[in-house]
Amino acid sequence: MFARAGRRARGDLRQQEEKINILINLHMQNQELFARNEERFAKNEERFAKQDENIQALLEFQKRTDEIFRQNEKRFARTDEIFRQNEERFARTDEIFRQNEERFARTDERFVELVESQANSDRRFNSLIDIIREDRNGTS
Numbered sequence: 001m002f003a004r005a006g007r008r009a010r011g012d013l014r015q016q017e018e019k020i021n022i023l024i025n026l027h028m029q030n031q032e033l034f035a036r037n038e039e040r041f042a043k044n045e046e047r048f049a050k051q052d053e054n055i056q057a058l059l060e061f062q063k064r065t066d067e068i069f070r071q072n073e074k075r076f077a078r079t080d081e082i083f084r085q086n087e088e089r090f091a092r093t094d095e096i097f098r099q100n101e102e103r104f105a106r107t108d109e110r111f112v113e114l115v116e117s118q119a120n121s122d123r124r125f126n127s128l129i130d131i132i133r134e135d136r137n138g139t140s
Contacts, residue, residue: 016132023125030118037111 069079 016128016135020128020132023121023128027121027125030121 065079065082069076
């Protein structure tokens with residue numbers, strides 16, 4: 001009778017250890033996903049820095065262009081056309097920025113969900129550890 005109970009207890013313990021290993025593996029996978037997301041964020045920051053440089057270069061170009069226009073009044077007609085094109089580009093750029101803001105908002109929502117899910121997983125994992133400890137302490 002004790003032998004059966006001991007075998008059953010060892011079998012239960014193995015099952016619990018397997019479940020813990022599964023949880024640990026899932027936790028490690030989540031950590032890897034977080035690391036990959038951090039890398040993606042770093043790449044996005046680099047892209048944003050390059051965009052800022054490009055915008056700054058465009059602003060400098062616009063300053064030089066304005067000086068040229070002041071010096072040469074024959075080019076005013078062409079300047080009006082360039083401004084119209086730039087306004088269209090800025091409108092497209094504004095739309096792209098708006099779309100990016102929406103994407104970032106969705107990403108932020110997903111991260112909140114991910115953090116909540118991770119916290120829930122941590123709570124369940126801690127509960128499982130507590131149950132195992134109680135079982136081990138209760139059967140000793």
